[in-house]
Amino acid sequence: MRTALRLVVAVVTMVVLVVGGFAAYIAWSFSTASIDTIxxxxxxxxxxxxxxxxxxxxxxxxxxxxxxxxxxxxxxxxxxxxxxxxxxxxxxxxxxxxxxxxxxxxxxxxxxxxxxxxxxxxxxxxxxxxxxxxxxxxxxxxxxxxxxxxxxxxxxxxxxxxxxxxxxxxxxxxxxxxxxxxxxxxxxxxxxxxxxxxxxxxxxxxxxxxxxxxxxxxxxxxxxxxxxxxxxxxxxxxxxxxxxxxxxxxxxxxxxxxxxxxxxxxxxxxxxxxxxxxxxxxxxxxxxxxxxxxxxxxxxxxxxxxxxxxxxxxxxxxxxxxxxxxxxxxxxxxxxxxxxxxxxxxxxxAPAPDLSDDPVSATREISLSGSNTNFGKMDMERVDVVSRLDTTEVWDVTNSDGQAHNFHIHDVQFQVTRYAGGPPPAVLAGWKDTIFIAPNESVELRMRFADFADANNPYMFHCHLLRHEDQGLMGQFVVARPGEAVGGIHVPGHVDHVAGSEPSDGHARHAD
The missing domain is CATH 2.60.40.420 (Cupredoxins -  blue copper proteins)
Structure with missing residues (x-):
């Protein structure tokens, strides 16, 4: 009986110490989190x-x-x-x-x-x-x-x-x-x-x-x-x-x-x-x-x-x-x-970005949340988006969680056509390749894929908060010629795989 009582007391004491220690760690972390060097x-x-x-x-x-x-x-x-x-x-x-x-x-x-x-x-x-x-x-x-x-x-x-x-x-x-x-x-x-x-x-x-x-x-x-x-x-x-x-x-x-x-x-x-x-x-x-x-x-x-x-x-x-x-x-x-x-x-x-009057070949929806895009966690063997050479697309990019994210796309500069539900501020009136997106906000980006087509070598799009990127908040896209099949990407030592010639349902809406 006494042995059992001692065991209960020991367990309770350990729980109290662990909980108390964690609470102390939280309090210390909170008190030291802010930095002021002014x-x-x-x-x-x-x-x-x-x-x-x-x-x-x-x-x-x-x-x-x-x-x-x-x-x-x-x-x-x-x-x-x-x-x-x-x-x-x-x-x-x-x-x-x-x-x-x-x-x-x-x-x-x-x-x-x-x-x-x-x-x-x-x-x-x-x-x-x-x-x-x-x-x-x-x-x-x-x-x-x-x-x-x-x-x-x-x-x-x-x-x-x-x-x-x-x-x-x-x-x-x-x-x-x-x-x-x-x-x-x-x-x-x-x-x-x-x-x-x-x-x-x-x-x-x-x-x-x-x-x-x-x-x-x-x-x-x-x-x-x-x-x-x-x-x-x-x-x-x-x-x-x-x-x-x-x-x-x-x-x-x-x-x-x-x-x-x-x-x-x-x-x-x-x-x-x-x-x-x-x-x-x-x-x-x-x-x-x-x-x-x-x-x-x-x-x-x-x-x-x-x-x-x-x-x-x-x-x-x-x-x-x-x-x-x-x-x-x-x-x-x-x-x-x-x-x-x-x-x-x-x-x-300089001339302002001039894509607003271009025919839009596809409108894509990209969401950023935790360490995933809506295509899932980054996979070196998977192509998430296939864009076509000499076409203009609209990408609606949404920060779907409560933490800060931004969005960077390789190769192209984009025009910001909507920012956080309204017109972009004047400092976003030029060409951009990286943009901050506040929690639970969206941006609308317009971009043209020109000059370079390569169905076997992908570009990246990702959050540029680098820990998020490393954890998987990144996707891959290729630029292919019109009608060109996309069969895989060059990854030495890996099995080639592509998500499909076009993104899965819900990821793209194409113009007629």
């Missing part, structure tokens, strides 16, 4: 400007770049060397730059001990050159994609895309910008490193001096760090020597959504989004960018100015575990005592 960052390091990648041009006019993925160590301000990965160096990569109409080739060598890929985010190019999970580069291997640059001037970027490992590879430092120029570009600041700067924003968490790539129990979106790096620089400042400065802002974080503004509430002009220049500059005091999105802003600076680019809570709700309550200092701009004059920002920048 006024706490010592802006004591000059902003590192990634070098322009060296290239050669052969007799046929092909511009060739060389990139090497490699491991190294970097001073990230933690009192010791941090183990990192980079392209052509220890952390991040050089800025690739090419002009519309050029033929380019990039020789990508993998000197890591893990298989990876390199995806050209925002680039219009053949599927076999896209650098998705099917174009794997094994350790010691080299991949040499080549294509003609044929899209408007824009700020793009490159990063790994190995299935299930993208978050880790990007977080460790494999990322860089790819700038496209156009001979007919408008009069905006454009001298790299003088009045035109890449601003690659990433948040990091640390365990001592090393990157911490773990995430809390309640952080379903992924890692949310308390240290913000710009171009890999902690506590950065930028000396400004011209009256206006163009900042090519890239949210290169794994999970964090930023709402960018300046601490003195100054207005600035948004002149470009993911796919290039907006029709007209948009004056604003704040701008929301989710992972993978880009925006080019032009900031007017006065002599002797000091102003800090910050991020305020991105949403109106108060979910501490998704960064919704975080306040962050990011970059200080320091105006010189005397500033060189800058031209006024043109009132007209």
């Amino acid at each position: 006024g706490k960052v010592d802006f004591d390091r000059p902003l590192v400007i990634p070098p322009l990648a060296k290239s050669t041009v052969d007799a046929k006019g092909v511009r060739t770049f060389d990139l090497s993925m490699q491991a190294g160590e970097t001073d990230l301000g933690r009192g010791g060397a941090t183990r990192t990965w980079g392209f052509n160096g220890a952390f991040l990569g050089p800025t690739l730059r090419a002009t519309r109409g050029e033929q380019v080739r990039v020789n990508v060598s993998n000197r890591l001990d893990e298989t990876s890929t390199v995806h050209w985010h925002g680039m219009h190019l053949p599927a076999a050159m896209d650098g998705g999970p099917h174009q794997a580069i094994n350790p010691g291997g080299t991949w040499s994609p080549h294509w003609q640059v044929d899209q408007p001037a824009a700020t793009l970027w490159y990063h790994p895309h190995p299935h299930g490992e993208t978050a880790k590879h990007v977080y460790r430092g494999l990322a860089g910008m790819f700038i496209i120029d156009d001979a007919n570009d408008v009069a905006l600041p454009k001298t790299y490193g003088l009045d035109d700067f890449p601003i690659l924003v990433q948040d990091k968490a640390f365990d001592g001096s090393q990157l911490d790539d773990t995430h809390g129990l309640f952080q379903s979106a992924g890692i949310l760090g308390d240290t913000v790096l710009v171009n890999g620089t902690p506590g950065p400042f930028l000396d400004v020597v011209t009256e206006r400065v163009r900042l090519r802002v890239l949210n290169g974080s794994n999970a964090r959504v930023y709402r960018f503004h300046f601490d003195d509430n100054r207005a600035y002009a948004v002149v470009a989004s993911d796919g290039g220049l907006l029709p007209r500059p948009v004056e604003t005091r704040e701008l929301l960018l989710s992972p993978g999105e880009r925006a080019e802003i032009v900031v007017t600076v006065r002599p002797g100015d000091r102003t800090v680019l910050q991020s305020t809570p991105p949403f109106v709700d108060t979910n501490r575990f998704t960064g919704d309550t975080d306040r962050l200092d990011i970059l200080e701009l320091r105006g010189a005592a005397t500033l060189r004059p800058s031209p006024a920002i043109p009132s007209d920048l």
Whole structure:
């Protein structure tokens, strides 16, 4: 009897301790979830400007770049060397730059001990050159994609895309910008490193001096760090020597959504989004960018100015575990005592997206929920959507659950025709390839599939919160010629499988 009583007491005590401990963990997690670095960052390091990648041009006019993925160590301000990965160096990569109409080739060598890929985010190019999970580069291997640059001037970027490992590879430092120029570009600041700067924003968490790539129990979106790096620089400042400065802002974080503004509430002009220049500059005091999105802003600076680019809570709700309550200092701009004059920002920048009058060949419904699309969890051997060359489609994309998602599609830039139940705001009036979708909201996107058809090599569409992508919130599509059968995809060592020549019932509605 006493033995049984002792056993009951022991079990009850253990349950109380476990429940109490879990409750204490929840309370601790909640109390430490919010991050506030406003006024706490010592802006004591000059902003590192990634070098322009060296290239050669052969007799046929092909511009060739060389990139090497490699491991190294970097001073990230933690009192010791941090183990990192980079392209052509220890952390991040050089800025690739090419002009519309050029033929380019990039020789990508993998000197890591893990298989990876390199995806050209925002680039219009053949599927076999896209650098998705099917174009794997094994350790010691080299991949040499080549294509003609044929899209408007824009700020793009490159990063790994190995299935299930993208978050880790990007977080460790494999990322860089790819700038496209156009001979007919408008009069905006454009001298790299003088009045035109890449601003690659990433948040990091640390365990001592090393990157911490773990995430809390309640952080379903992924890692949310308390240290913000710009171009890999902690506590950065930028000396400004011209009256206006163009900042090519890239949210290169794994999970964090930023709402960018300046601490003195100054207005600035948004002149470009993911796919290039907006029709007209948009004056604003704040701008929301989710992972993978880009925006080019032009900031007017006065002599002797000091102003800090910050991020305020991105949403109106108060979910501490998704960064919704975080306040962050990011970059200080320091105006010189005397500033060189800058031209006024043109009132007209570029033609607006022009797909609204195109015949629509299919309207597709895509939903994002947890780690699945409505086609299921990502399957490397399954094609979810078959689009036809030289057709225009409408994709209705819905965030079907209560957490933040965004949506990125490879190869094409899209026109946003409806956003959260209404017309898109002016900052979404240009070409886009990545877009934030609030919980339980939808967007309507219109896109045209042109130039490249390959029924055997797929492109991706996915959430660009990288943990969501790795967990399976991604699908595959191919672009096929009209009437062309789709029998499978090239996956060495795997059985080819396709979901069907067209999506299953309910996924597409075709025009007559």
